[in-house]
Amino acid sequence: MKIYDRPGFPNPARIRIVLAEKNLDAKIEFVSIDLIGAEHKQTAFLAKNPSGVLPVLELDDGTFISESTAITEYLDNLDGNPTLTGRTPREKAMIHMMQRRAEAEMLDAVGNYFHNATPGLGPVLQVYKNPEWIDRNAWGNQQRDKALAGAKYFDEVLKTRPYLAGDEFSMADITLFAGLMFADAAGIAIPDEYKALSAWRSKVSELPSVKNRSGQMFAPEDLKRLGF
Numbered sequence: 001m002k003i004y005d006r007p008g009f010p011n012p013a014r015i016r017i018v019l020a021e022k023n024l025d026a027k028i029e030f031v032s033i034d035l036i037g038a039e040h041k042q043t044a045f046l047a048k049n050p051s052g053v054l055p056v057l058e059l060d061d062g063t064f065i066s067e068s069t070a071i072t073e074y075l076d077n078l079d080g081n082p083t084l085t086g087r088t089p090r091e092k093a094m095i096h097m098m099q100r101r102a103e104a105e106m107l108d109a110v111g112n113y114f115h116n117a118t119p120g121l122g123p124v125l126q127v128y129k130n131p132e133w134i135d136r137n138a139w140g141n142q143q144r145d146k147a148l149a150g151a152k153y154f155d156e157v158l159k160t161r162p163y164l165a166g167d168e169f170s171m172a173d174i175t176l177f178a179g180l181m182f183a184d185a186a187g188i189a190i191p192d193e194y195k196a197l198s199a200w201r202s203k204v205s206e207l208p209s210v211k212n213r214s215g216q217m218f219a220p221e222d223l224k225r226l227g228f
């Protein structure tokens, strides 16, 4: 199998955590796509994923799977022991629900802020981002506020249970963790008062699959090319 990704970006980071959780690192060939150079918007990559985003998983039979949740489901079920996406109907539904909330209320909201209220990935790539919006900046800032409201909500949830969807670490936690990493990189300060969220984040960052990944947002050479 191959993973087309770019180290340091939040969605690729989700899949790297999944691969580590499932002990699949050694079975995957990593293919780095020059995201800053817009390689993911060229014909060759669009043939793999018409949405033009990373990551993409290529199976040995040539099938391409995109969307981090779909890739996670596939990898999690390979060994017949789906620890990240749930075993029982209740677990599956809870994880799906909380994962989607973590995406909508944190990861995607931060991404929308980053791409619309900051220079984001630079002028070449940002033209792909909804140019019809009248005031991208205002909308982007609204998305930052959405992420902050999300942090408050997740803090409340984490006062009641050890992980986002229940007693065990799951795909929902991976999404929220990646969203918070992205918030740091985008300059959104999550208030210190969210103690349960902060304690959960410290705990998750110590997991072997996650450790050493939290400082990985945006490789130094990418930052340089973006002009930061």
Ligand SMILES: N[C@@H](CCC(=O)N[C@@H](CS)C(=O)NCC(=O)O)C(=O)O
Residues within 6 Å of the ligand: 009, 010, 011, 012, 035, 040, 052, 053, 054, 055, 066, 067, 068, 069, 121, 125, 128
């Ligand atoms: N819904 C997709 C989102 C993927 C995504 O937005 N990936 C980012 C990297 S973190 C990307 O490729 N961005 C390039 C761009 O927006 O031009 C998923 O779950 O994988």
